[in-house]
Amino acid sequence: MIFMAIALTTVQLSSVYLRYLPFSKDLSKEKISRLMKSCLLWSLFSLAINLFIFSDGVTYRAFKISFTINWLPYFLISVAIIKKNFPQHVFVLGMQMLWCFTLHALGGMGVALLHGSMAEKFLPLQITFYLLLFVLLFEVQKKFFANLLPSKKFFEDSSLRWMIALLPLLIFFSATTSISDVTFFPTWRERFSHIILPICFFLIYSSLSAATQDVEEKIFREQKNRLLRRQTESMSEHTALMQKNQAEVAALKKDLAKNYLETEKLLAAGKTSEAMEFIRRQTKILDSTRVKIFCHSPLINAALSIHFRRAEKSGIKVEHKIDLPKKISTDESDLAVLVSNLLENAIAASKKNSEKKISLIMRNVGGQNVLEIENFFDRPIKIGENGLPYTTKIGHGLGMTSLELFAKKYDAFVDFSHEEKIVRLSLYWND
16 A cells, blocks of 8 residues: 555656656746645645555555546646646646556556456556656656657647647547546556557657757758848948948048138138038038947947938937947847847837837846837737747748847846837846
């Protein structure tokens, strides 16, 4: 009785570990600690429940009842701590159940091969086989479940989200319907037939997952190439702007003596107002040739200059507050690409909106970099599971791609909101 209670509690904790692996890459140390502590605490209650269930002896009824009820609290704990991913939780639950069902079936087959049939007295041996298989296949399970989740794009699509999430559970229920009777003892032949469906599904899923990963990598490479091309185009545009300004400055220098003479003639003739107007025109021309300096980084300054100029040509008002130190640990080319793409998104959105205004803040406060960008947009925006906007249009979505790459590289916190027609994106990362 005690062995079965401890063994089944251990089995449930091993299932918790498998369900944790697909989300582990995106969890903070704090969340991982909370998850583990909460599950270990519940395991004490689970152990007590198992002791009560098996108090009248180890029976197949008690065995199935324990498996039927004890997984749910662990699952709810995971959902409560790992938020915003409920369809993924359901998908992972189904895959974990299919895998554990396969291990149980293999354990039952081992018992049947040793003893010729299955009986209640062999249940501890079946659980022992299960735990042994779990340990022997640990590295295989770890690798498989760590890379289990399919593309986030599948879960962002409302028409596919729940179809994908529920598919493993449906297959699990179809495979376990025949043994739902708590008094039913499957023979080893029946157990063999039970594992065929899950194994076929795992093989098909692995093939589809590999194919999807290849497609995603290809899309990623194409997006990165487009980002690089866009960065090259921006630098070329900035170089052309600098060359144009230098040519205008050279022309002004050439005409400087003539302009002084013209001013002197107007003043000598007592035409003070005309002279002042002439000086104002020359000053305006001089101002137009000046390249504004927003920060110490040439690349970031180029990105800001180009996109502020584009916004101005489109009749979009830009308010900015830029206060970056001379040296920051962030690669300036990474930040320049990010700012370029986010400003391009904001400009494209503002062109479609009646209120054309963009606000940009770039600061370093107490060793933390802050990037905030706001613009008006009065149309609906599709928000993905990661809390960021997305689009299915080919050639679009580069801004969010560069944002995700940047956030991953610098462990940045990203917050996106669309309230009262105002789109606001905030980014925080340590310097």
